[in-house]
Every structure is written in structure tokens, then in C-alpha cells.
Amino acid sequence: MLIKRPDDILPSEITPQDLYLDRRRFLLLGAAGAAGLALSGNAFAALAAKKSLLSTGERMNTLKEITGYNNFYEFGTDKGDPAEYSGQFKPRPWAVTVDGDVLKPGTFSIEQLMKLAPLEERIYRLRCVEGWSMVIPWIGFPLSALLKQVEPTGKAKYVAFQSVLRPSEMPGQRDDVLAWPYREGLRLDEAMHPLAILAVGLYGNVLPNQNGAPIRLVVPWKYGFKGIKAIVRITLTDKQPPTSWNLANAHEYGFYSNVNPEVDHPRWSQATERRIGDFFKRKTLMFNGYADQVAGLYRGMDLRKNF
Secondary structure, eight states, rough: OSSOOOTOOHHHSSSOHHHHTTHHHHHHHHHHHHSSSOTTTTTOOOOEEEOTTTTTSOOOHHHHHHHHHHOGGGSSSSSHHHHHHHHTTOOOOEEEEEESSBSSSHHHHHHHHHHOOEEEEEEEEOOOTEEEEEEEEEEEEEHHHHHHHHHHOTOOEEEEEEEEEOTTGGGGGGSSSSSSSEEEEEEEETTSSSEEEEEEEEEEEOOOOTTTTTTTEEEEOOOOOOOOOOOEEEEEESSOOHHHHHOOTTTTOOOBBBBBBBBBSSSSSEEEEEEOOOOSOOOOOOGGTTHHGGGGGGTTTTTTTTT
């Protein structure tokens, strides 16, 4: 497998040991303003998570890089805006409503969601459509665990996601750069794939506000904008759901948004990428390096047309 991590590679060997072991001190400094981190009231609570063989063995980006360089337009369009302006966002209490073509619709608190399945550390590549990338140690659980809980009906073909709408706490929502709230979607078989997770933490702690607190989608073979943040509603449906960037510019942003080095964005080549923290670019991998696991989902599809 391309993404199986050897058992003998420890987190302390692929990231600075003092950062990995002393993350609470780092977060405390960030909350005080040293790193500009915006954190929830219980952000110092560590999350117990088992290691996953679905993790990559690549060197992880530092916590400072992951929390300081973000696209989260609800807090602003500059990369530093989420860290700077998300401090007033309140990710607790929180609930996610799951409805639509399911037999058991319901509303789940974040505490209930975190008990649906054992939490896992998934070290995944993240590839932005803008041509940069990271390696992030997410903490989360398979999206399929939640979908199985609500029992999709035979009509369900797609899964629609919606973010919270709180312009009083999310200053970027006061501008019309996108039609708020943020929306995303997957095919049901994509959502049920073992690689698709709902992340509730990173680097062993709960998610910082700027990274999508308290719960976000992570689909590592797709471009980063598919990873909708601060989710409040998940709806199963028989129709392909609208997605925010496709609504904003369908010519540039398709529904599938799979990482594909052979299909360029009109403004950015997808053939190469720059890993944050590196100087030289590297070749982009098909499906972000997860082709062995997910290519079968798209067998027979024209990936230029269905971009």
C-alpha cells in the first residue's frame, strides 16, 4: 500500500520530539498570543487515539505551520486570518444534525460523536488546489461510523455537508466572497470509504478554531477545500448537492475535486506542489498518493470531465 506506515516509525521520529511531547506548552504559548493560535476553552485536553496503519510515514508539518497557514474564509481570505480572527469563535457546546434519506435521523452532540468509534491518529497528506501541501496528524474517526448509525435508505446516493453560520463570531461571513453557509458534498460511496474521516483533533489535542473546530471533514485524496469545517448538518440525498466553490465558479471547481496532476486549475498548475516548510517543489501524486485505495471509485469515469 502506498500509505501504510511502518510500525517502527514513531511520531517522535518524524516530527521534532520536543514539539510532539510538549504540545500543551506550545498551545499555551499560542493561546497567550506567541503563535497567534485561536483555541477553544477546553483546547488543552489531550485526545487518546490509537495509531492507524492508514497513516503516511512522511515527515509531518509542525503544529505552528498547521495552525498558522490556513484557508478558512469564514475568518478571512489571508492565510493568517483564521489564526488571528477565530479567537471569539465558540466550538462548545456543539451538535450535528444528520437527516435526509436515513432511517434513524438525529442530532448528535460532539461528545456523542466522539464515542461512535475509537479515535485514531491519521497522518494524512493535505493538498491545496493552490499548489501547496502539508502532512497533518489528524485525530478522528471514520465518517462511515456516523453514516451507519443513521442507516441510509436505498434512495441515498450523496452526502451533503453544511457549516455553521455565525457572522457575529466569524467575521469573514460578513463579506460576500462566498454564499454562506459553506456547503460541500460527496458521493455516498466516497463518504463510506475507510480513508474519509471526521476529524476532531490534531497533534493529539482537540482542533484549534482555525483548523475547523470542533469537527471537520478530511478526505485526503481530494483538494483541501472539500474538507468542510465546523460542520452542523449532514444530509443524505438522492441528488448531487450544491457545493460552495462550485456555486461560486463552476468552471474552476468541480464537484469531485480529486487531486489530479494531469488536470490543471485555470490559475494553478497541479503537476507540482510545494510542501509548506520546503524550498523545492515536488511532483503531485495522482489522488494525492492514495490511488491504490480510491482509484476504483472512479473506474470508467472521464476525470477531465468529472473534475
